[in-house]
Amino acid sequence: MTRFKPARFHCLFAFALLLPLTGLISRADAPAAETASALAASTNPAASLVPDPVLRTGELPNGLRYAIYPNKEPQGRASLQLVVLAGSLHETEEQRGLAHFLEHMAFNGSTHYPPGTLIEFFQRMGMSFGGDTNAFTSFDRTQYRLELPRTDADTLAEGLRVLSDYAGGLLLLDEEIDRERGVILNEKRARDSVAYRSFVAQFGAMLPAARLPQRLPIGLESVIEEAGRDRFVDFWDTWYRPERMIVVAVGDFDVEAAEGQIRDTFVPLVARAPARELPDMGRVTELEEPHLFYHYEPEAPGTDVILTWLRPYKEAPDSVEKRLAELPRNLALAMLNRRYSELAKGEDAPFNTARATAGDYYRFVEEAEITVSTNPKLWRKALQVGEQELRRALEHGFQPDELAEVVADFKNALAQSVRGAPTRHSSQLSSEIAEALFTDTVFTSPEFDLALLEAPLAQVTPEDCLAALREAFEGDGFYVSVIGNAKLSVDKSGNASAALAEQEILAAFQASHSEPVAPPAVRETSEWAYASWGEPGAVISDERVEDLDLRLVRFANGVRLNLKQTDFEKGPIYVSLRVGEGELTAPAEQAPGIGDLAGATFDAGGLGAHSADELRRILAGHTVGVGFTVGVDAFTLAGATTSEDLRLQLQLMTAKLTDPGWRPEALRQARKQLEQLYLSFKYTTGGPLVTEVANLLASGDPRFGLPEKDVMLSRNLEEAREWIDPELASGPLEVAVVGDFEPEAVIAAVAETLGALPQRAERRALDERKQVRFPAQPFNKNYGIPTEIDKGDVRVYWPSHDALDVRRSRRLSLLGAVLDDRLRLKVRQEIGGSYSPYAGNVASNVFPGYGYFQAICVVDPSQAEQIADLIVEIGDDLARNGVTADELERARQPVMTSVRDSLRNNTYWLRSVLSRAQEKPEVIDWARSRVSDIESITAEELSELAKTYLPATRASRVIILPERPAAAASDVPATE
Known part of the structure; x- marks a missing residue:
């Protein structure tokens, strides 16, 4: 896959990069560097950064660097990474796209793994393609990752051998290169979007004299289509050199043994060609006055107004002083972004979201940026908000209470990192270590980070933050x-x-x-209004499930509490409330859209006594929070906390049940988001899929899919409130708590809050509302969307069954994995027809009999019909000829790895078992039987299911293709 940066250039990417932006006022009175020096002197931090003492690093005689970190979670697993300091920036003009293409070729034949065998080899080991084995290519690196299912010597040696083949054993066969061209072109097609095109336009306009915009990792079609083997070999031999490589190993293994295996595997690696001079990166164009840039994308769902300051990167090695210098700036950005967030909720707010960022990337450019997303009619007003609120901060600074709020959150985050350090997952650690070594950053421990920053956080002042913000946003x-x-x-x-x-x-x-601009208004503070809930509820039953270490408690008011104390993660406690009967109880005349509106507005509405912004201020420094979701047969309130904040977390959840805010600002924000969403539907496959196809798959049931835009926007808070408030106030309530806690403390805290509420109702069967059917006859539907984006979407559906019979559901799921692998082999590998084809089974655990298999491919529009036929043929072949023993094992082993991991996963126990362990006691038996049942599945069972469900005569097709939009003035939003 391609990657542009684990940070972002502009809000079009979900990556997070920041930019410098000043010139709106004069230079700061005191530079941030001086502030950092003063903080360093006052707190007397360590003279230098101290690497995490658990990390072992080294360098082989050939120049390859390595890092090893022993880690116990997940138990018995390891995460390996190979970082190659070569990406698209290192390509010649004739090689544009080959760094990324070469990453693909690493999976298509090497010294120890002939073409077509590596992915299957991974699967038999218990590793999923894309999940446990993956890679990405960016401008400045190519990075490969393996998540090993075991850490015995043989498995670790095999994983290192794979990385060694990536580094020095690729075959790069002509026939394999030719076969992969279609995959690369389809990846390029799949990633094409309005957001990507806007990014490319902005990137080129702002860095016209730089190499970066000329080396987008996906490359040029002409190179992808025509480059011969010699160009691949030249890039691979030149840049895949041991001195430009880093190997990272993190996991549940012996460090000495792992280090020995790394040495044995990689010492023989040698450079295959002379070193080449690093390419000239060009320069950052420094402006002396405002420069204007406009890019029109008629298919965009909205408009971004962006203020951007760029300047050349100044080399600054990682140091105590540098980290302290960044602290006031990061605090200032957090305060500014909270101001933008509050403004967005205003009755006449002319924008949806706004964000300030600042930082550097690729050791080439420093940037600061304000991005305001808005309706096209309101871009001038949005520009005004973005510019003036920044200037307000730069001219008038910040208030002490604003700083106290963000400092409390920063300190809490540092403290929780320390607490959770012993149970970090190896995949997370390996990525962090690889990033640190790649960027020449010292990999410090959470304990060191807290010790370094705790005192400065207590001493930093609003003036320090203002100076840092002014330095970040500097220049005319x-x-x-x-x-x-x-x-x-x-x-x-x-x-x-x-x-x-x-x-x-x-x-x-x-x-x-x-x-x-005037100074900011003084913010009012308020006291937490939900600390007391009356007489604690009484426990009337307390059952222990010894073999699974569960505890099932019931209170006199009908509240059910399910507990599992674990040591999987140090610190976190996960809490879930399953309440009411969900969308099954929605008024029929409001069913189109009311659940979606409720889900989009509930959290933003705050509480009766506190707005969402007031809640944020009151809860600053505490690990509490609640997310609300509307489910088919229940509403869910879920969050994570700690033992110190458990009571506050439960007070908050109880308040959400009894006194939700339903404030008008929540509806305003939701409608802005919905406007953009529906506009995106007009030009993307999401339109027909979520409005018409979702409804079609349920035989026209209005509860499925989104309604027409006018219907959706007609839904209102009063409707949502009338439906949901009674459900939350008295509906059946089951509480699940999993994590690092003392059970008696949890029971007492629940008794004081949820247990003190009035009597809860019992859950009803509602059988008449659980009737949904897949269409009785197969259908073929074609849709056209007016877009310049040249890609089609092919979907094939086969009716299957529900998830209420867990044995059948597991087998249907595994059959879906076999179908998915057939798609990979036939559609991607053999014909290069789609970059990431997918297939799986969708099964309802509410609607009896309802479920379906689906296959999804993003394709060249000219091949849509052909690939739809091929997908149907693949399913039919499974129906006629069945599943082979090898296919079963390659599908089963990654599932078994995931299942074994889940046994030490808090989220699994919370969501899949404890959330409804008393409502549906059979889920406890399901947890007991998972491993043995999945291990017992036979190829004959899957073949029989395929014969039942996947014949061509049962397949329905949906094809969505682009239609060139007509140039009509009426399609263009007006501006004000």
């Missing part, structure tokens, strides 16, 4: 960008004019900048 040259579906000025012919648009943007910026 910056970019003002408008990107998305806002159509700005047009020329006399009615065509968009970049020059006129830039003048329009500049005028809007200057108008905003000319307005003075």
Whole structure:
């Protein structure tokens, strides 16, 4: 896969990178570096950063670096990573795209693994393709990852041998290269989007003299289609050199033995060609005045207004002083972003979201950025909010209570990192260690980080944060960008004019900048209103399930409490409330959309006594929180806490049940998001899939899928409140608690809160509302969407069965995994028809008899019909000829690895077992039988199910293809 950065250039990516942005006011009175020096002197931190003492690092004679970290979670597993300091930046013009292409070729034949055998080898070991075996290519690196299911000497040796083959044993056969070309082109197609095109346009405009925009990792189609083996070999031999490689091993193993195996495996690795000079990165264009950029994307669901400051990267080795210098800046950004968040809730807020970021990337550029997402009609007002709120902070600084809030959260995060350090997962650690070594950052322990930052956090002042923010956002040259579906000025012919648009943007910026900004209003503080709930409830039953170490408690008011104390994670306690009867009880006339609206507004509405922003301030420094979801047969409130905050967490959850806020700002925000969502539906496959197809798969049941936009937007808070409040106040309530706690303390805390509530109702059968059917006859549906994005979506569905019979459900799920692997082999590997085909079984645990297999492929539109036929043929072949023993094992072993991992996974116990252990006691037996039952599944059983469910005569098809949009003025949103 390609990756642009584990950070982001602009909000179009979910990565998080930050930029420098000043020039809105004069230079800061005191630079952040001086603040850092003062903090360092006052707190007397360690003279230098101290690496985590558990980490062992070394370097082989050939220059390869390695890092080893013993770690017990998951037990008996290891995470291996190979980092190659070579990415798309290192390509010649004739190699554009080959760094990423080469990453794919690592799976297509090497010294120890002939073509077509590596993925199957992984599967037989118990590793899933894409989950336990993966890789990515970015501008500056290629990184391979293996999550080994065992850590015995043979398995560890095998994993290292695979990495060694990636490093020095690729075959790069012509026929395999040719076979993979279609996969790469389809990955390029799958990743193409309005967001990607906007990113490319902005990237090139802001770094016109840099190499980065000229080396996007996916590369050029002409190179992907035509490059011969010699170009691959040249890149591989030149850049895959031992001195440009890092091996990371983290897991439940003996360090000495692992180090010996790394040495034995990688010492023989040698460079295969002379070293090549590093490419010239170009330069960052430094501006002396505002520069305007406009990019129109008619298919975008909204418009982003962005203020961006760029400057050349200044080399700054990781150090105590550097980390302390970043602290006030990060606190300042957190305070600024909270201001933006509060403004977005305003009645007349002209934007959806806004975010300030700052940082550096690729050791080439430093940046600061304000990104405001809005409706195209409101881009000028959004620009005003983004610019003026930043300037308000830069001119007037921050208030002590704002700082206290973010400091409390920072300190709590550091403390929780220390507590959880002994039970971190190896995959997380290996990625963090690889990142540290790649970036020449010292990998410090959570204990060191807390010791380093605790005193500075207590001493940092609002003035320190202001100085840091001013230094981050400094300079008179910056970019003002408008990107998305806002159509700005047009020329006399009615065509968009970049020059006129830039003048329009500049005028809007200057108008905003000319307005003075007042200091921020003083925020009111309030006391927590939900500390007392009356007389604690009485326990009337307390049952222990010894073999699974569960405890099932019942209170006099009908509240059920299920507990499992674990040592899987140090610190966290996971709490889930399953309450009421969910969407089954929604009024029929409101069923289209009411559940979605409730889910989108409940959390944002806060509580009756506290808004969401007030809650954030009151709860600062505490590990508490609640997320609300609307399920088919229950509502769920879930969150994570610690033993210190358990009572507060339960008070918060009880308040959510009895006094939800349903504030109008929640509806305003939800409707803005829905407007954008429905606009995206017009131009993407999501439209027909979530509106029409989801409904079609349930034979027209209005509870399935989203309704038309007007219907969705007509839903309101009063409807949601009238439906949900009674469900929360008196509906059946089952509480699940899993994690690091003392059981008696949990029982007492629940008694004081949820146990003190009025009597709860018993759950009803509601059988008449559980009737849903897949269409009786197969269907073929074709949809066209008006888009310039040249990709199609192919879906094939076969009716199957529900998940109420767990033995059948497990077998259908495993058959889905076999079908998925057949898709990989036939559609991806053999014909290169899709980058990431997927198949699986979807089974309801509420609606009797309801379930279906689905197969999904993103394809070249010209191949859509062919691939739909092929998918149906694959299913039919399984129906006629059955599942082989090898296919069964390759599907089963990764599942067994996952199942064994889940036995030490708090989330599994919370969601799959304890959330309804008293409502549905059979789930306890399901937990007992999982391992033995899945191990007992036979190829004959799966073959019989395939014969029943996957014949071609049962297949339904959906094909969604692009239609070139007509250039109609009516399709273009107006602006104000």
